[in-house]
Amino acid sequence: MKRIIAKTPRTILRHFALKDAAAFFELNADPEVLRYTGDAPFKSVSQAREFIRNYRHYQIYGYGRWSIILSSTKEYMGFCGLNFSVKNHEVDLGFRLPRRFWGQGFATETGFAALREGFSNYGLEKIVGRAMAENKASLHVLEKLGMTFEKEFEEENMRWVQMSLRREDFGVFYE
């Protein structure tokens, strides 16, 4: 199975690897990073390693969330990618970066590559993005990627916004 998925001007997107475990643990250990995600931190590096070991998305769907590697230093810088929701039968785009990398356009850069992979290599018709209504940075990234508002919904007492983009509108936005 091909492990390197895409190269962007500054990064490489590749499959999760066991060597990412310590940095993945650290990423999720920052409460500011998890604030709008609804996720709990890993309890230990070995729990992060187990998560990676048990991650089956690539085998089942081809795509998945991918680790982001900074090309210049080979540093791990979080993840970006696609996730099939069994509950909604929809594919969503997600991203999560350590705080030191925020505000430099990395989510937009890697998110674009993930959308391109989804539409061109995996034949997806539509990709959604979900963010808590207060997660303005994330919603702004989804907008910059060409997504438009689809709906608002409530889950576990939180307001969420769902945006989406269809394949036929993907190229148009970037022309």
Ligand SMILES: CC(C)(COP(=O)(O)OP(=O)(O)OC[C@H]1O[C@@H](n2cnc3c(N)ncnc32)[C@H](O)[C@@H]1OP(=O)(O)O)[C@@H](O)C(=O)NCCC(=O)NCCS
């Ligand atoms: C959301 C996240 C991935 C964004 O990553 P990033 O690399 O900083 O995003 P970018 O730099 O590509 O773009 C961020 C945009 O949001 C804007 N922004 C940042 N904070 C904002 C805020 N509070 N309100 C409005 N806009 C905001 C930035 O100015 C930028 O827009 P611009 O390019 O027009 O100036 C990052 O903050 C993160 O990892 N957060 C924690 C995890 C998370 O919440 N993930 C999303 C779950 S749905």
